[in-house]
Amino acid sequence: MSDFPIKTLSGKSAVVVGGSSGIGLATAKAFAVNGAKVAICSRSQEKLDAAASVIGTNVLTRAFDGVDEKAMKSFVADVGRIDYLVIAAGGGGITGPFNSLDLAEFRRAFERKFWVQVNAAKIGGPAVESEGSITFVTGIFGLKALRNNSGVSAVNGAINAMVGPLAIEFAPVRVNAVSPGLVDSPYWDRLQPDARERLFEQRARNHLTGRVGKPDEVADFVLHVALNTFLCGAVIPLDGGFLLADRS
Numbered sequence: 001m002s003d004f005p006i007k008t009l010s011g012k013s014a015v016v017v018g019g020s021s022g023i024g025l026a027t028a029k030a031f032a033v034n035g036a037k038v039a040i041c042s043r044s045q046e047k048l049d050a051a052a053s054v055i056g057t058n059v060l061t062r063a064f065d066g067v068d069e070k071a072m073k074s075f076v077a078d079v080g081r082i083d084y085l086v087i088a089a090g091g092g093g094i095t096g097p098f099n100s101l102d103l104a105e106f107r108r109a110f111e112r113k114f115w116v117q118v119n120a121a122k123i124g125g126p127a128v129e130s131e132g133s134i135t136f137v138t139g140i141f142g143l144k145a146l147r148n149n150s151g152v153s154a155v156n157g158a159i160n161a162m163v164g165p166l167a168i169e170f171a172p173v174r175v176n177a178v179s180p181g182l183v184d185s186p187y188w189d190r191l192q193p194d195a196r197e198r199l200f201e202q203r204a205r206n207h208l209t210g211r212v213g214k215p216d217e218v219a220d221f222v223l224h225v226a227l228n229t230f231l232c233g234a235v236i237p238l239d240g241g242f243l244l245a246d247r248s
Helices: 022-033 045-055 069-079 103-127 150-170 186-190 193-205 215-227
Strands: 013-017 037-042 059-063 082-087 128-137 174-180 235-238
Touching: 013 022, 013 069, 013 103, 022 037, 022 045, 022 082, 022 128, 022 215, 037 045, 037 069, 045 059, 059 069, 069 103, 082 103, 082 215, 103 128, 103 150, 128 150, 128 215, 150 174, 174 215, 186 193, 215 235
Parallel strands: 013 037, 013 082, 037 059, 082 128, 128 174, 174 235
Antiparallel strands: none
16 A cells, blocks of 8 residues: 555545456555445456455445446446546457457447446546546556557547546546556456466566556555545556657
8 A cells, every 4th residue: 555644535435437356446445445435336246246355344336337327327326425436447458450450349449448437437427526536547558659559549548538628527526547557457367377477578678667567556546646636637657667668
């Protein structure tokens, strides 16, 4: 957890969309550790149950597809008061040469991340208390051009592009985005262990820190972004120096 002092969040409520694993789970845990009442949602009840056991007491879980407007409205209504809305739904990765991208899979990538985050913001945003915040979790390829990453850049870049306009529309509720670099999270379990290791070793060489990130590190930063009452309309990279490194 952070070395910086966090004021108690007792009496506050945090909602984490995509809070069952990885960065979302770590973020939900960070809010709970600091006293907030936490609600998380994702597609898998099994993952939510496992996440709830990690987060501890004072957590509400709900399993549904994040693009389902009716289900999202029901979830937000059941939560009630929302002080901090963190939208960390992922799964929007699609990579490869642009001319070889499967358009159906490209659309699914937007469905899994972009449209889930849009739905959560559209329905959950108006429920956020006036002194609260909305924080999107996007990805560094929305900010940096890299060969064979036009698909994932499009998904994350589209979310990043909404932050400024939404900050204006939702004010005084603060809207920001955290854009992480490569993070060692369960998302990468889809790869074979040796392929995962090779990927991390390669990307570590492209980070000034010499390593990939950890979910807790991103969660710590997301927590501070959500709580900072003067931060608004920003898309902030948390990438281990990847944007500055010229090693790709």
